[in-house]
Amino acid sequence: MRNICMTVSYDGTAYHGFQVQPGKITVQECLEQGIKILTGEEVKVISSGRTDAGVHSRGQVFNFVTASQIPVERWALALNARLPDDIVVRHARIVPDHFHARRSAKRKTYRYTIRYGKYPDLFKRYMEFHHPTRLDLDEMREGLQHLVGQHDFVSYCSVRNTKKSTVRTIYEARLECDPWDEDLKSTAVHIYLSGSGFLYNMVRIIVGTLLQVGEGKRTSLDMRSILEAKDRASAGPTAMPHGLMLWEVFYPE
Structure with missing residues (x-):
């Protein structure tokens, strides 16, 4: 075997x-x-x-x-x-026989992609969430940094979460943009979250809240105050699933 x-x-x-x-x-x-x-x-x-x-x-x-x-x-x-x-x-x-894809994993990275600008990319419509109106990307970048470290992410997970502990560690959180597409008058914005593990809908709720920061409905500091509230109702909506991708899983050598 x-x-x-x-x-x-x-x-x-x-x-x-x-x-x-x-x-x-x-x-x-x-x-x-x-x-x-x-x-x-x-x-x-x-x-x-x-x-x-x-x-x-x-x-x-x-x-x-x-x-x-x-x-x-x-x-x-x-x-x-x-x-x-x-x-x-x-x-x-x-x-080795003891290897277990879930229990042996030490770190995971997810990527969420937003098509920011006037027109969606028809050929990537199932891979990107289209947001046609203005986003403050610098404020979104700042908001992401408040999530780095070990925190109780209960505010950023679904009420349907079944995990006993809601404490997780985010090692890296960043926002990157592809070159501007002049034909579409838009660009792909990628949000990367790398951590020890993720709760049910955690990445999508973070993104949904971060979009409100980009729209000016919240400030970047709100990302931290939401963590401290420990209440799902304090965070934003759950972002659509089709923009999310499990990017990479890391294991010990």
């Missing part, structure tokens, strides 16, 4: 999230079905974490145990041939 770890990218538009749900199409279901077609085995895929319906991934990580003797360097191509076109395995490797 071998413990195989894979990195997978997917467009989450057509899926009801990563995790298997009865009667709904999910990324995990497609992966497990692909592995069954390839090896004849019924395996349980363990992911680094779930993503919600409509959320994408550049670097989701999962592992599973298999008796198959397919050489590890052939796994990605062989599995991709049995997956939908919007799911692509990018890398496969053998890991």
